[in-house]
Amino acid sequence: MTDAMTEPDLADGFRSMMRGFPTGVAVVTTTDDDGRPRGMTCSSLCAVTMAPPTLLVCLRAASPTLAAVQRHGAFAVNLLDDAAGPVAELFAFTAGERFDRVEWRSDEWAAGPHLHRDTHAVADCRISRTVPAGGHVVVLGEVTRITTRTDRTPLVYADRSYRRWPVPLGPAPLPRGSSAT
Numbered sequence: 130m131t132d133a134m135t136e137p138d139l140a141d142g143f144r145s146m147m148r149g150f151p152t153g154v155a156v157v158t159t160t161d162d163d164g165r166p167r168g169m170t171c172s173s174l175c176a177v178t179m180a181p182p183t184l185l186v187c188l189r190a191a192s193p194t195l196a197a198v199q200r201h202g203a204f205a206v207n208l209l210d211d212a213a214g215p216v217a218e219l220f221a222f223t224a225g226e227r228f229d230r231v232e233w234r235s236d237e238w239a240a241g242p243h244l245h246r247d248t249h250a251v252a253d254c255r256i257s258r259t260v261p262a263g264g265h266v267v268v269l270g271e272v273t274r275i276t277t278r279t280d281r282t283p284l285v286y287a288d289r290s291y292r293r294w295p296v297p298l299g300p301a302p303l304p305r306g307s308s309a310t
Contacts, residue, residue: 154213154284154291156220157186158233158241159204161197166228166235166242169194170221172286173265174206182272184254187265195266199259204270205241206252210281213247214291217284238274249281 158168173187184206188195198204209217219227233242240253254270261267283294 148288152286154209154217154286155186156207156209156216156244157188157194157198157204158207158244159194159198159201160235160241161193162200166233167194167197168207168220168227168242168244170217171206177269183257184252184270184272186268186270187262188268190261190264190266195268198256198268199266201241203240203253203255203273204268205239205243206254206270207244207248208250208252209244209247209284210249210278211284211293213244213284216244216247217286217291240273243276245276248278249283250275250277 152172153174155171155174156168157171158166161167169188169192171186171188175185177183177185186204186206188198216231219230228242231244232246233244235242238253240255243251245251252270252272253274254272256268257271258269259266260269285292285294
């Protein structure tokens with residue numbers, strides 16, 4: 130039997146555990162009240178349900194991006210491709226006009242700017258619910274449109290570094306001994 134961890138030990142252990150958990154990297158984007166693009170890097174992302182298709186993102190409660198997402202009622206999840214580590218860093222740490230440093234576009238159906246040059250997929254979402262959670266807010270977004278590029282591979286983050294997913298996206302191979310029928 131192990132001893133119970135103290136609160137600081139638990140926080141350090143949790144941080145270490147999650148640092149070793151590989152995850153995809155996304156930039157969540159939206160527009161503010163003046164139509165200016167806003168965005169931030171997010172690795173806390175998961176699928177919630179297929180009917181209706183819903184994603185969950187966790188955004189820092191004090192983030193100007195979260196404030197804009199909540200006012201706009203919609204956001205785009207830009208899943209970064211394996212060459213977009215600098216874009217992930219830009220939207221994670223750089224203040225100021227991030228969108229002046231990347232290529233992006235938006236159309237009348239976009240829930241937020243699409244970083245088309247740096248993504249393998251983009252999901253446009255409208256907020257269905259938000260839940261405060263510590264220093265973050267969990268945002269549930271119903272997916273309204275998906276744009277994908279099968280010639281790209283995802284950017285993965287683990288142990289404080291970016292990595293390339295080892296295989297191109299596409300249909301998964303069937304397990305040995307199974308058939309497609």
